[in-house]
Amino acid sequence: MATEAATTRERALERGGGPEVAPVRVPARSLHSELRAIRVVWKRELIRFRSDRLRIITSLTQPFLFLFVLGTGLSSLASAGTHGVNFKTFVYPGVLCMAVMFTAMFSAASIVWDREFGFLREMMVAPVRRSSIVLGKCLGGATVAGFQGLIVISIAGIVNVPYAPTLLLEIFGLQLLLAFAITAFGMTAAARMTQMQSFMAVMQMAIMPMFFISGALFSVASLPPWLTILNRIDPLTYAVDPMRRAIFAHMHISKSAVHALAPGVTWWGWRVPGLLEAGVIALLGLVLLSIAIWEFSRAE
Amino acid sequence: MTAQRSDNGSRQIDEAVAVRGLVKRYDEVEAVRGVEFDVHAGETFGFLGPNGAGKSTTINMLCTLVRPTAGSALVAGHDVVRERDQVRRNIGLVFQDTTLDGYMTAEQNMHLHAELYGVSHEGLAQRMRAVMEMVGLWDRRGSLVNTFSGGMKRRLEIARGLLHSPRVLFLDEPTVGLDPQTRSSIWEYLQTLQDEEETTMFLTTHYMDEAEYCDRIAIIDQGRIVALDTPAALKAEVGTDRIQISTDDDAATIDALRERFGLDARLAEGKVTFGVASGEQFVPRLFELGLPIGSVSVARPSLDDVFLSFTGKTIRDAEESNTEMRRHMARIMSR
Numbered sequence: 001m002a003t004e005a006a007t008t009r010e011r012a013l014e015r016g017g018g019p020e021v022a023p024v025r026v027p028a029r030s031l032h033s034e035l036r037a038i039r040v041v042w043k044r045e046l047i048r049f050r051s052d053r054l055r056i057i058t059s060l061t062q063p064f065l066f067l068f069v070l071g072t073g074l075s076s077l078a079s080a081g082t083h084g085v086n087f088k089t090f091v092y093p094g095v096l097c098m099a100v101m102f103t104a105m106f107s108a109a110s111i112v113w114d115r116e117f118g119f120l121r122e123m124m125v126a127p128v129r130r131s132s133i134v135l136g137k138c139l140g141g142a143t144v145a146g147f148q149g150l151i152v153i154s155i156a157g158i159v160n161v162p163y164a165p166t167l168l169l170e171i172f173g174l175q176l177l178l179a180f181a182i183t184a185f186g187m188t189a190a191a192r193m194t195q196m197q198s199f200m201a202v203m204q205m206a207i208m209p210m211f212f213i214s215g216a217l218f219s220v221a222s223l224p225p226w227l228t229i230l231n232r233i234d235p236l237t238y239a240v241d242p243m244r245r246a247i248f249a250h251m252h253i254s255k256s257a258v259h260a261l262a263p264g265v266t267w268w269g270w271r272v273p274g275l276l277e278a279g280v281i282a283l284l285g286l287v288l289l290s291i292a293i294w295e296f297s298r299a300e
Numbered sequence: 301m302t303a304q305r306s307d308n309g310s311r312q313i314d315e316a317v318a319v320r321g322l323v324k325r326y327d328e329v330e331a332v333r334g335v336e337f338d339v340h341a342g343e344t345f346g347f348l349g350p351n352g353a354g355k356s357t358t359i360n361m362l363c364t365l366v367r368p369t370a371g372s373a374l375v376a377g378h379d380v381v382r383e384r385d386q387v388r389r390n391i392g393l394v395f396q397d398t399t400l401d402g403y404m405t406a407e408q409n410m411h412l413h414a415e416l417y418g419v420s421h422e423g424l425a426q427r428m429r430a431v432m433e434m435v436g437l438w439d440r441r442g443s444l445v446n447t448f449s450g451g452m453k454r455r456l457e458i459a460r461g462l463l464h465s466p467r468v469l470f471l472d473e474p475t476v477g478l479d480p481q482t483r484s485s486i487w488e489y490l491q492t493l494q495d496e497e498e499t500t501m502f503l504t505t506h507y508m509d510e511a512e513y514c515d516r517i518a519i520i521d522q523g524r525i526v527a528l529d530t531p532a533a534l535k536a537e538v539g540t541d542r543i544q545i546s547t548d549d550d551a552a553t554i555d556a557l558r559e560r561f562g563l564d565a566r567l568a569e570g571k572v573t574f575g576v577a578s579g580e581q582f583v584p585r586l587f588e589l590g591l592p593i594g595s596v597s598v599a600r601p602s603l604d605d606v607f608l609s610f611t612g613k614t615i616r617d618a619e620e621s622n623t624e625m626r627r628h629m630a631r632i633m634s635r
Binding site for chain 1: 363364365385386388389390393395397398399400401402403404408411412413415416417418419420422423424426427463464465497
């Protein structure tokens with residue numbers, strides 16, 4: 001037994017793994033250690049995204065189909081009601097939101113993969129708060145989706161959206177908020193799911209109705225009551241509407257066109273200001289984040 | 301040797317693990333029924349038992365992943381229920397199933413672990429290199445983990461489990477699902493690490509030959525510890541050689557053995573099994589029975605016999621009955 005141990009050690013020495021391996025220290029848990037955990041979970045999302053180029057392309061196909069195929073195809077049909085505004089310009093904010101939503105959902109979905117492949121356990125047993133893990137994951141998902149949104153923003157010129165710095169900043173900020181809220185939503189849903197198929201099914205069921213009801217493809221004014229109610233409940237409404245209003249404000253468009261195409265969301269006749277709409281998204285994101293944190297903290 | 305290494309949290313303790321009256325109940329089923337043991341610092345301590353005996357449940361309670369129903373456990377001097385984080389910072393974990401991110405490189409996985417555990421930057425780079433060299437993966441640090449074989453992944457997990465200098469390394473069936481050659485190389489690494497790091501190791505296994513590597517083993521069956529000592533002492537306690545006979549008429553043979561020699565034989569693994577003081581000398585006498593004997597085997601006491609003598613069945617038989625019990629339970633639950 002003793003000789004066996006000696007030979008093992010010799011072999012270890014030959015490999016260069018000397019016996020003088022100094023132990024490292026793990027300082028007591030502090031805000032700093034939580035921040036490190038948040039940062040590394042965030043960073044992992046970026047590493048994973050960067051290595052997955054296929055995903056960057058595939059999650060853009062659907063939005064681009066909507067923008068260029070549906071947008072072009074419907075242009076002539078819609079021209080009667082757009083007051084001379086390019087239909088593609090009109091659907092552009094909705095398409096941008098869609099690209100962001102898909103990417104954010106996929107980011108959240110990765111936690112289901114993590115669970116299936118065991119990596120979630122590595123994070124769950126670490127001596128950090130679960131909230132740090134969930135927050136890092138949400139920020140990571142938002143960053144990745146925000147990057148995807150940036151690609152769509154970069155082609156804005158093709159659909160006549162001007163590259164005005166304030167406008168771009170406004171759009172970018174809004175889509176970042178949306179990305180965060182959707183990732184938090186995905187995390188909340190993923191907290192209890194162990195199978196990728198069921199998660200994807202739920203996401204499909206949530207995203208498409210949200211997209212169609214939001215007014216991404218139509219004006220939110222003068223809708224039938226049932227659709228108006230659904231539209232005002234749909235959180236995506238509050239991302240698409242301020243974006244479209246901002247874009248139209250930066251273009252030379254007739255008053256009547258703005259009135260018909262981007263009348264703004266109203267609550268019982270009161271027009272909701274853009275800043276409040278952004279607030280709705282932010283609040284929703286925070287509420288969903290809290291639920292996700294709560295779900296993950298009590299699990300396992 | 302005991303209290304020399306400083307705790308990641310500054311307390312000094314003697315016992316690496318101290319367990320008292322630990323119980324885990326899942327609804328009707330009592331998976332762990334009041335186990336008690338100590339693991340000394342620097343020791344390799346093995347939990348030996350069939351699948352379903354309560355090994356994983358116990359290890360999960362010690363790792364703060366499962367809350368005990370009753371009893372207490374101190375790991376590295378910290379209570380597993382009240383000081384969960386303290387325990388987590390002082391233990392390394394290697395699970396049965398991989399918990400690596402296959403889409404990241406080995407090095408990225410290690411970095412992520414160091415950040416999650418808040419390891420201080422000082423000396424981290426050297427430590428990472430040292431533990432990766434120890435398991436022979438330093439040259440492959442830039443490769444995606446998905447390109448690794450099962451054995452390499454397990455080695456990387458061991459290196460990762462050691463990265464934050466834990467006081468206790470928990471290994472739940474560290475070699476399950478690996479081929480025999482890889483299994484022995486994993487053990488080589490574990491022994492190297494034992495020599496160099498003096499880390500306390502707590503492992504579970506249902507392989508008898510692996511339990512031999514441990515300083516001390518606890519034999520666990522149906523949620524209880526039935527024996528606890530060094531492998532040598534446990535084998536000495538059995539004191540007898542094991543004889544297994546295959547016959548056409550097992551019942552008659554068992555009866556004959558009892559009548560003629562006063563031996564208490566049992567049926568294990570489909571063979572008539574019993575223990576006698578010196579096996580080789582006994583074999584010729586078997587033929588006095590005048591029964592049709594197909595084959596005879598004599599074995600020196602092994603941990604298998606230890607298990608047999610303490611539980612009345614071999615570990616393989618115990619596993620079969622546990623599997624059957626689980627199937628039975630699954631049937632009941634699905635109704």
